[in-house]
Amino acid sequence: MRQFLAVLLAGLLFGAGLALSGMTDPGRVIAFLDVTGDWDPTLMFVMGGAIAVFAPGWLLLRKRYGHGLFGCALPDLSSGPVSKRLLVGSALFGIGWGIGGVCPGPGLANLSLLRPEAIAFVAAMALGMLLVQRLFRLR
Amino acid sequence: MPLEVAPFLATTIPPAWLYGLAGGCLIGLGSLLALAATGKVPGISGVFARILRPLAGDVGWRVVFLLGLIAGAGLMFLSNAHAAQYRIPEGRSLAIYVIAGLLVGFGTRLGGGCTSGHGICGSGAGARDSMVATAVFMATGILTVLLWNLTVGGGS
Numbered sequence: 001m002r003q004f005l006a007v008l009l010a011g012l013l014f015g016a017g018l019a020l021s022g023m024t025d026p027g028r029v030i031a032f033l034d035v036t037g038d039w040d041p042t043l044m045f046v047m048g049g050a051i052a053v054f055a056p057g058w059l060l061l062r063k064r065y066g067h068g069l070f071g072c073a074l075p076d077l078s079s080g081p082v083s084k085r086l087l088v089g090s091a092l093f094g095i096g097w098g099i100g101g102v103c104p105g106p107g108l109a110n111l112s113l114l115r116p117e118a119i120a121f122v123a124a125m126a127l128g129m130l131l132v133q134r135l136f137r138l139r
Numbered sequence: 140m141p142l143e144v145a146p147f148l149a150t151t152i153p154p155a156w157l158y159g160l161a162g163g164c165l166i167g168l169g170s171l172l173a174l175a176a177t178g179k180v181p182g183i184s185g186v187f188a189r190i191l192r193p194l195a196g197d198v199g200w201r202v203v204f205l206l207g208l209i210a211g212a213g214l215m216f217l218s219n220a221h222a223a224q225y226r227i228p229e230g231r232s233l234a235i236y237v238i239a240g241l242l243v244g245f246g247t248r249l250g251g252g253c254t255s256g257h258g259i260c261g262s263g264a265g266a267r268d269s270m271v272a273t274a275v276f277m278a279t280g281i282l283t284v285l286l287w288n289l290t291v292g293g294g295s
Binding site: 003013015018020036048049053070072074075077082089095099104107112118126127136 | 258
């Protein structure tokens with residue numbers, strides 16, 4: 001129960017942060033990727049702010065405590081190999097991101113408004129994921 | 140919000156950037172809390188994908204986390220005038236969102252993460268593979284927008 005409450009709070013913070021950042025507007029994400037146009041650097045500040053909080057927190061958890069809340073073990077965040085799958089997958093993700101201006105978090109955040117665009121995006125995203133899991137027999 | 144706390148910054152840095160920074164900090168905090176509470180990497184694409192193909196005992200927190208994300212965004216849209224400006228707009232064809240969604244779903248699953256999993260968690264922990272993934276999706280995103288503007292035409 002306490003774990004679910006903590007996760008709920010984490011989700012609320014994440015979603016509120018996304019909406020506050022302005023990155024829930026695909027136009028602003030595309031304006032960040034459009035480096036030759038009227039460039040909007042906001043996304044850099046969003047990622048910078050997120051890493052500025054996450055990175056020291058992660059170090060503290062790992063070096064100082066060695067475990068998470070409620071006694072759970074910490075995940076392995078060390079680097080795996082840079083595989084062909086990682087490269088091709090990330091490249092395809094970037095193409096979709098550039099076309100729509102939406103990545104998974106903002107797509108879900110926009111579901112809160114029940115906009116058809118968000119519903120179409122998230123449904124298609126689910127299909128794309130299922131396709132990979134089918135083709136490559138991923139977990 | 141942040142602007143009243145930092146009037147000096149607000150006069151020297153465009154407010155939209157500061158909102159981005161503040162929102163980013165919340166995203167980082169939410170990621171950190173979810174990770175600490177579950178012992179899992181809370182990248183959004185991975186959290187979502189493993190709801191689609193669930194493992195016993197590893198579904199509940201994912202659903203709660205994403206419902207929290209959706210509710211948190213909704214509450215912020217309703218309560219904050221700045222956030223309210225930046226929702227998905229009407230006007231572009233739904234087909235664009237379907238094609239984009241397919242590529243994003245396929246790509247993040249194959250590549251093992253998205254802007255949050257690779258971009259924030261992995262890169263924030265100094266993982267080389269995540270940094271490479273982030274550089275790759277940024278690069279293809281930039282190229283895609285460039286090509287889109289050159290062919291389909293700007294503005295749409």
